Amino acid sequence: MIANNSNRLDDPFFRGSVARNLAILFGVMLIGLAARLFYLQIVKGSYHQKLSDQNSIRLQIVHAPRGLIYDRKGVLIARNRPSYQVAILPTQLKEPKRVFANLMRFRDSTGNRIFDSALVEWSLARGRWKKFQPLVIHEDASPEVVAMVEEHQLDLPGIITIMDSRRSYPFGSSAAHVIGYMDEIKEEELESIKEDKEDFGDTLPYMKGDRIGRKGLEKTYEPYFRGKDGVRYIKVNAFGKEIEVIKELPQIKPMAGNNLVTTLDMELQCLAESLMADTVRGAVVAIDPRNGEVMVMASSPRMDGNIFSLSRERRSKEWAKLALDPAMPLNNRATVGGYEPGSTFKGVVSIAGLQSGKIRETDRMAKPCVGGYRFGNRFWRCWDPKGHGSLAMIDAFTESCDAYYYQLGLVVGMDGINRVAREFGFGAHTGIDVDDERSGELMDSTSYTNKFRKRGWTWSRGLVLNLSIGQGQIVTPLQLANYAAGLGNGKVLYKPHFIKEIRNREGQIVLAYQSQILSKLDLTDEQHAIMLKAMEAVVNSPRGTGGRARMTGVIVGGKTGSAENPHGGKTHALFIGVAPLYQPELAIAVVLENVGHGGSIAAPIAGEIFKRYFKRKMAGDKQQVL
Amino acid sequence: MLITLGLIIVIGLAVVYSATWDEPGKHWLKQGLFVIMGVVAIAGIYLVPAKFFYAMAYPAYILTMFPLLYIIIFKANSVERWIPLPGGFNLQPSEITKVAFLLAMARLLSFQPIVLSRPKTVIAPVILFFIPFVLVLNQPNLSTALSFVAMTTVMAYWSGLTVREIFLLASPVLSVALTFHQVAWAVLFVILIGIILVTRINLKIAAVLLLTNIIAGYGAIFVWNKVLYQHQRDRIMTFMDPNRDPLGAGYQVLQSKVAIGSGQLLGKGYLHGTQTNLSFLPEEHTDFIFSVLGEQFGFLGCIFLLSLYMILIYRIVRIGADIRNRFVSLVAVGVAGILGFHIIVNVSMTIGLMPVTGLPLPFLSYGGSFMISCLVMLGILINLKAHGQNL
Numbered sequence A: 001m002i003a004n005n006s007n008r009l010d011d012p013f014f015r016g017s018v019a020r021n022l023a024i025l026f027g028v029m030l031i032g033l034a035a036r037l038f039y040l041q042i043v044k045g046s047y048h049q050k051l052s053d054q055n056s057i058r059l060q061i062v063h064a065p066r067g068l069i070y071d072r073k074g075v076l077i078a079r080n081r082p083s084y085q086v087a088i089l090p091t092q093l094k095e096p097k098r099v100f101a102n103l104m105r106f107r108d109s110t111g112n113r114i115f116d117s118a119l120v121e122w123s124l125a126r127g128r129w130k131k132f133q134p135l136v137i138h139e140d141a142s143p144e145v146v147a148m149v150e151e152h153q154l155d156l157p158g159i160i161t162i163m164d165s166r167r168s169y170p171f172g173s174s175a176a177h178v179i180g181y182m183d184e185i186k187e188e189e190l191e192s193i194k195e196d197k198e199d200f201g202d203t204l205p206y207m208k209g210d211r212i213g214r215k216g217l218e219k220t221y222e223p224y225f226r227g228k229d230g231v232r233y234i235k236v237n238a239f240g241k242e243i244e245v246i247k248e249l250p251q252i253k254p255m256a257g258n259n260l261v262t263t264l265d266m267e268l269q270c271l272a273e274s275l276m277a278d279t280v281r282g283a284v285v286a287i288d289p290r291n292g293e294v295m296v297m298a299s300s301p302r303m304d305g306n307i308f309s310l311s312r313e314r315r316s317k318e319w320a321k322l323a324l325d326p327a328m329p330l331n332n333r334a335t336v337g338g339y340e341p342g343s344t345f346k347g348v349v350s351i352a353g354l355q356s357g358k359i360r361e362t363d364r365m366a367k368p369c370v371g372g373y374r375f376g377n378r379f380w381r382c383w384d385p386k387g388h389g390s391l392a393m394i395d396a397f398t399e400s401c402d403a404y405y406y407q408l409g410l411v412v413g414m415d416g417i418n419r420v421a422r423e424f425g426f427g428a429h430t431g432i433d434v435d436d437e438r439s440g441e442l443m444d445s446t447s448y449t450n451k452f453r454k455r456g457w458t459w460s461r462g463l464v465l466n467l468s469i470g471q472g473q474i475v476t477p478l479q480l481a482n483y484a485a486g487l488g489n490g491k492v493l494y495k496p497h498f499i500k501e502i503r504n505r506e507g508q509i510v511l512a513y514q515s516q517i518l519s520k521l522d523l524t525d526e527q528h529a530i531m532l533k534a535m536e537a538v539v540n541s542p543r544g545t546g547g548r549a550r551m552t553g554v555i556v557g558g559k560t561g562s563a564e565n566p567h568g569g570k571t572h573a574l575f576i577g578v579a580p581l582y583q584p585e586l587a588i589a590v591v592l593e594n595v596g597h598g599g600s601i602a603a604p605i606a607g608e609i610f611k612r613y614f615k616r617k618m619a620g621d622k623q624q625v626l
Numbered sequence B: 001m002l003i004t005l006g007l008i009i010v011i012g013l014a015v016v017y018s019a020t021w022d023e024p025g026k027h028w029l030k031q032g033l034f035v036i037m038g039v040v041a042i043a044g045i046y047l048v049p050a051k052f053f054y055a056m057a058y059p060a061y062i063l064t065m066f067p068l069l070y071i072i073i074f075k076a077n078s079v080e081r082w083i084p085l086p087g088g089f090n091l092q093p094s095e096i097t098k099v100a101f102l103l104a105m106a107r108l109l110s111f112q113p114i115v116l117s118r119p120k121t122v123i124a125p126v127i128l129f130f131i132p133f134v135l136v137l138n139q140p141n142l143s144t145a146l147s148f149v150a151m152t153t154v155m156a157y158w159s160g161l162t163v164r165e166i167f168l169l170a171s172p173v174l175s176v177a178l179t180f181h182q183v184a185w186a187v188l189f190v191i192l193i194g195i196i197l198v199t200r201i202n203l204k205i206a207a208v209l210l211l212t213n214i215i216a217g218y219g220a221i222f223v224w225n226k227v228l229y230q231h232q233r234d235r236i237m238t239f240m241d242p243n244r245d246p247l248g249a250g251y252q253v254l255q256s257k258v259a260i261g262s263g264q265l266l267g268k269g270y271l272h273g274t275q276t277n278l279s280f281l282p283e284e285h286t287d288f289i290f291s292v293l294g295e296q297f298g299f300l301g302c303i304f305l306l307s308l309y310m311i312l313i314y315r316i317v318r319i320g321a322d323i324r325n326r327f328v329s330l331v332a333v334g335v336a337g338i339l340g341f342h343i344i345v346n347v348s349m350t351i352g353l354m355p356v357t358g359l360p361l362p363f364l365s366y367g368g369s370f371m372i373s374c375l376v377m378l379g380i381l382i383n384l385k386a387h388g389q390n391l
Helices: A012-043 A045-054 A096-105 A117-126 A143-151 A187-195 A216-220 A222-226 A266-275 A305-309 A312-324 A342-356 A393-399 A402-412 A414-423 A445-451 A462-468 A477-489 A525-540 A598-625 B002-020 B027-047 B050-063 B065-074 B093-111 B119-137 B142-158 B163-178 B182-199 B203-227 B230-240 B246-262 B289-322 B326-350 B368-387
Strands: A057-062 A076-088 A135-141 A159-168 A182-184 A211-213 A230-236 A242-245 A259-262 A282-287 A294-300 A372-375 A378-381 A492-494 A499-503 A509-512 A517-520 A557-563 A572-579 A586-592 B083-085 B089-091
Touching: A012 A045, A012 B142, A012 B246, A012 B289, A012 B326, A045 B246, A076 A117, A076 A143, A096 A117, A117 A135, A135 A143, A135 A159, A143 A159, A159 A305, A182 A305, A211 A216, A211 A222, A216 A222, A266 A282, A266 A294, A266 A598, A282 A477, A282 A598, A294 A477, A305 A312, A342 A393, A342 A402, A342 A414, A342 A477, A342 A525, A342 A557, A342 A572, A342 A598, A372 A402, A372 A462, A378 A402, A378 A462, A393 A402, A393 A525, A402 A414, A402 A462, A414 A462, A477 A492, A477 A525, A477 A557, A477 A572, A477 A586, A525 A557, A525 A572, A557 A598, A572 A598, A586 A598, B002 B027, B002 B289, B027 B368, B050 B065, B050 B093, B050 B368, B065 B083, B065 B093, B065 B119, B089 B093, B093 B119, B093 B142, B093 B326, B093 B368, B119 B142, B142 B163, B142 B326, B163 B182, B163 B203, B182 B203, B246 B289, B246 B326, B289 B326, B289 B368, B326 B368
Parallel strands: none
Antiparallel strands: A057 A230, A076 A135, A076 A159, A182 A211, A230 A242, A259 A499, A282 A294, A282 A586, A372 A378, A492 A517, A499 A509, A557 A572, A572 A586, B083 B089
């Protein structure tokens, strides 16, 4: 190595002095550190000793109150209630064996142990690794248990009670499918949330033991409801009981979650539920045709979201009951129930006929109804064996003549029918703001062949006859209600939704929902008028099948349906209705499984809801005038 | 030096054991394994001819940039700064880079000391420093990036720069930090101009310096507002002010202070720490290992350890002062710089004098990459001391 110039590094005196300077610099810094250590350990030593002996500083997460849910009139339908948890605080647990024995001594009035020995044992073992986190050993404890634990605190060092809050649904099982429920967050969810933690901004990430919206509105609007958890440091005594908040340390105040105002109308909701006996399976949906607001969504049999706020033990018992019930009360039949639309589908076929240009309103079909229609080598029956004779469209719709629609379907063809059906929202998700929605399905030659390829069934023209009277498609009650809304509105189909607005705790509107159009209806005014006339006749003409939905003062229009049940037994009863027919405000779909005819069973339920709605409205109008 | 080092390592193993004996994972055993691997590495290094390190300085420097790039490209969206290796170990590339950078910088400065009046001698070390600095900074690992600054500064000082000159060179970095506070930035400029006037350096160089400072300042603002995402800004803000995140750093420091303070004069005795053994300290065996020591061995224990560190650093600097070869002496001083920086920053953090940065304590903190890289640096130094006289 050749030095290319004179270099001070070659001078041992220079190196020596620089080395000295560096050593002195380092030494001075170390002396600074030593001074600080002297202050902490000697001057303030006994103070720190005391703090450390008590292990008295604890980090506490202050859960933000969850946002509330209201119906459209401001009635509270989801709130928070206080709930006590009994927990082990491992840092304060000095004698696990004695505490365990003492805990096992607690028994309820029937003589059973209050604390689950396996859970307590597991928590004690886990406490060795997770020392500064309280481990819950008894959830949602009753006031008696809380009192017992507090009373015996001397025998239970390290056992604490924590006040918390849990969700409570004052209407119980009413609208429970829509509201949904909450549940403890799962381990794998925590992991996946951790990975995209960036999305949370300032919000604390979810922690083990946190509860999260699991279904329905609770799930959809979880980010709004949750708020921001706070954090603070507290001083605790030797038993782990909180003494005071340490103000010198940084803390974050919790921020309450936002409230959701829904479009639900609890009065009508409860009415609809009361009209369906709990032994009946089915659904009722009511929508405002002017904007897609869902006012009623009832599914029977019902379940109660409150059970998910209970202690683990009671919760799993109740859950098992629901999950094993053959009536499947956990299912929201309004959105996941798949039904054949039956004669309610004849509206679609009628419109398809008018739009095809091959049929006019006054035209009659080639063959009169003689209690059926012969096609190929088979006689396809009409529901009325007496026969309807030769009818034009409105009369055929009113009397729901199958023979007419068999022939109309053959004239129009499946493509035309399905195009109109899609316009009215069939065969696709509506995009409503609760999870779990079935898209349903429409049939044509391709989809049929695909679906039944395994069974070796192939498409034949005879199937057009079945599909023309609504046998073979799958639709949901929600789609039916939206279809009724579309028939009433005549111009557009709105996306059904429950959200009206989100408000913060001060009541200011954070988000006001704007109705969205799902599809524009390709319907001339003339065609719309024909359909309204036909729907009016179904309910109001003496020959109509839906007379039991009639009411005085307001014109109700609708269509009945009695879908044949592939499993035998009685037919499913269906009714779709809309009122006031010429200025629609409310569209209803009723679907009941295996109970008989739509006209006799489903139509009266819709009628009752219409009556209550308009009676209340008129009373309200009168009040306003006063 | 070796005795001191041995003592520190033994203390380290004992404290890691004490911090984690009641937890799963057998950290102390793994740490022991790391020490053995490090010692084997030292022995292996001793057999390598001293010329090798001089010759390999630049190639190694270039080679170690690739793992850094790998992290930036493939771990762009994660906070991980390591590459997983078979056998459940993770490799932190920035640790290897440190060693290679030390050798490269020593080689560069050994034949061309920085002279401010000759820009050529300034530009080469600045480029050499900037590439790994920016790459590590981007990981993002601000604290390790700062340890490059410490190493470079000490070596620059050693090679003949005065404190004032170092300040001038470092001023653009200060500009980046201070630009967000108008008054502080203005004060920096006043000081800069003052130094320029006093030292009477070349006007051209002075102009370049001031311009660099202005560009660095406004550039930083531009990058902050236009280039960085919100979460990146949050991360930097949390580093600057740990109180923003009271769940994490503030809590740790508080508990660490209580732990150390409660050790008082003599400590609570080995394995009898209540704070640390109760897992109040989440990072007790890595970044907060000093609190475990403070609690169990008290003030005297802490002073004893700090004295050992003092001896170690002094011995290393002495090697630099005594040896005639410039390269070796620069390596020695660089090693002293980086170890000293870690010691001061880490201990300050555990006693609440500096923000929590995640910088480990040499030879004590649990962690393979860091332990081995420290030992390797010492190994190279031992080799060079023995065989490097006439390099």
